[in-house]
Amino acid sequence: xxxxxxxxxxxxxxxxxxxxxxxxxxxxxxxxxxxxxxxxxxxxxxxxxxxxxxxxxxxxxxxxxxxxxxxxxxxxxxxxxxxxxxxxxxxxxxxxxxxxxxxxxxxxxxxxxxxxxxxxxxxxxxxxxxxxxxxxxxxxxxxxxxxxxxxx
Amino acid sequence: xxxxxxxxxxxxxxxxxxxxxxxxxxxxxxxxxxxxxxxxxxxxxxxxxxxxxxxxxxxxxxxxxxxxxxxxxxxxxxxxxxxxxxxxxxxxxxxxxxxxxxxxxxxxxxxxxxxxxxxxxxxxxxxxxxxxxxx
Ligand SMILES: [Zn+2]
Ligand SMILES: [Zn+2]
Numbered sequence: 001x002x003x004x005x006x007x008x009x010x011x012x013x014x015x016x017x018x019x020x021x022x023x024x025x026x027x028x029x030x031x032x033x034x035x036x037x038x039x040x041x042x043x044x045x046x047x048x049x050x051x052x053x054x055x056x057x058x059x060x061x062x063x064x065x066x067x068x069x070x071x072x073x074x075x076x077x078x079x080x081x082x083x084x085x086x087x088x089x090x091x092x093x094x095x096x097x098x099x100x101x102x103x104x105x106x107x108x109x110x111x112x113x114x115x116x117x118x119x120x121x122x123x124x125x126x127x128x129x130x131x132x133x134x135x136x137x138x139x140x141x142x143x144x145x146x147x148x149x150x151x152x
Numbered sequence: 153x154x155x156x157x158x159x160x161x162x163x164x165x166x167x168x169x170x171x172x173x174x175x176x177x178x179x180x181x182x183x184x185x186x187x188x189x190x191x192x193x194x195x196x197x198x199x200x201x202x203x204x205x206x207x208x209x210x211x212x213x214x215x216x217x218x219x220x221x222x223x224x225x226x227x228x229x230x231x232x233x234x235x236x237x238x239x240x241x242x243x244x245x246x247x248x249x250x251x252x253x254x255x256x257x258x259x260x261x262x263x264x265x266x267x268x269x270x271x272x273x274x275x276x277x278x279x280x281x282x283x284x285x286x287x
Contacts, residue, residue, distance in 0.1 A: 004221065004230030011222040064220060065261045097268040098258050099219035 005063040009033050012102040024106035026057070034059045036068075038106055042145055046114045047138040051145035055085075055109070057102070067096040070105065077144045079116040079127040087112070088122040219268060220254035229253040245275040 009028065016026060026038030036057040042048030054073040060066055070092055072085035080088040091100065091108055100108075121127035129137035207226055218241070221229050225241045229251035232239035240252045248269040250258075255274065259265040265274040 007223075007230065008221055015222070062261070065258050097271070098254070099268045101222065 003061055005059060005061045006033055008064055009059060009102075015101060016103055019103070021103045021107050023110055024103070026102055026106060036102065038102075040106060040110045040113070042148075043110065043114055047141040048113050048145060051148045053113075053148055055106075057105070064098040064100065067092045067100075068105070070109070074148050075144060077126050077140045078113065078123060079118065079130050080112060080120060080122050081126075082122045086122070088117075088120045090117075090120075218249070218251045218254055220250055220258060223251075225249065225251070231257070243277040244272075245277050246270050246272045247277070 010033065013028060013033075023041045023043060024038065026036050029035045029037065036059070038055045038057060040053045040055065042051030042053070052074075053076065055070055056073055057068045057070050059068040070087055072081060072087065074085075076085065082088070087109060089108065089112055091097070092105070116127075116130055118127065118131065126137065126140070129140065217224055218227075218229065223229060226235055227239075228235050229239050231253040232251075241249050242252045242255060243249050244255075244267050246267050246269070248267050250268070255268075258268060259274060266272065267274045
């Protein structure tokens with residue numbers, strides 16, 4: 001079945017393969033192009049280095065006029081990521097634009113890892129430690145990184 | 153010359169009649185009668201294939217695709233069946249280009265229309281003209 005959302009997702013997939021952004025990867029499920037699995041690698045020279053964080057992206061027929069719903073499957077510790085993996089990121093909410101594609105979404109989430117937005121805390125403990133005790137915050141992030149290797 | 157049409161006739165059928173007079177006199181200024189009787193190159197065009205190229209006049213946008221559907225401006229936007237006049241490209245006051253169908257769908261989801269590229273208020277500029285390649 002070809003819809004404009006599916007057609008656009010195929011183009012996103014081609015683009016992701018031909019021009020892969022560094023540190024992120026993703027592919028649709030074999031059975032359903034509307035659901036994608038993705039991995040974001042923790043950026044080097046940051047506490048996130050070495051982590052492999054899995055996400056799932058669910059698109060609706062309104063894509064690209066509506067943002068997909070994106071959720072981390074890997075347990076995270078980050079000021080803007082809820083306990084259930086949902087991400088508080090403006091471009092996935094009110095700052096969404098239909099010119100974004102999957103590469104742009106994944107790259108934005110990757111940069112959010114090291115650059116939290118203190119204005120929209122989703123995890124109050126991570127938020128507090130990030131502001132008040134960066135050493136402890138980094139230690140907790142390293143824990144998450146190590147757990148990400150075990151998560152299957 | 154035959155006027156019979158068949159699909160594999162050559163596109164241009166040229167034939168010459170008479171023979172050239174290559175004697176020295178023929179190389180001098182021709183007389184009236186020589187002009188009348190000079191060999192003629194006759195060309196009869198039996199058929200031709202017209203190939204036209206067109207692009208939308210989209211300024212010097214560095215990308216050739218509509219940012220929303222990621223299809224070429226000359227391609228077919230979702231909701232349109234054929235490229236060209238049925239699938240026009242429009243420009244906003246901010247000079248950003250999109251397929252008419254694509255920007256219309258986007259705006260219909262918004263309370264206040266904004267350009268997907270620059271987030272400025274979207275205000276339709278003039279519909280772009282088609283550049284038929286003779287500039
Ligand atoms: Zn378009
Ligand atoms: Zn604009």
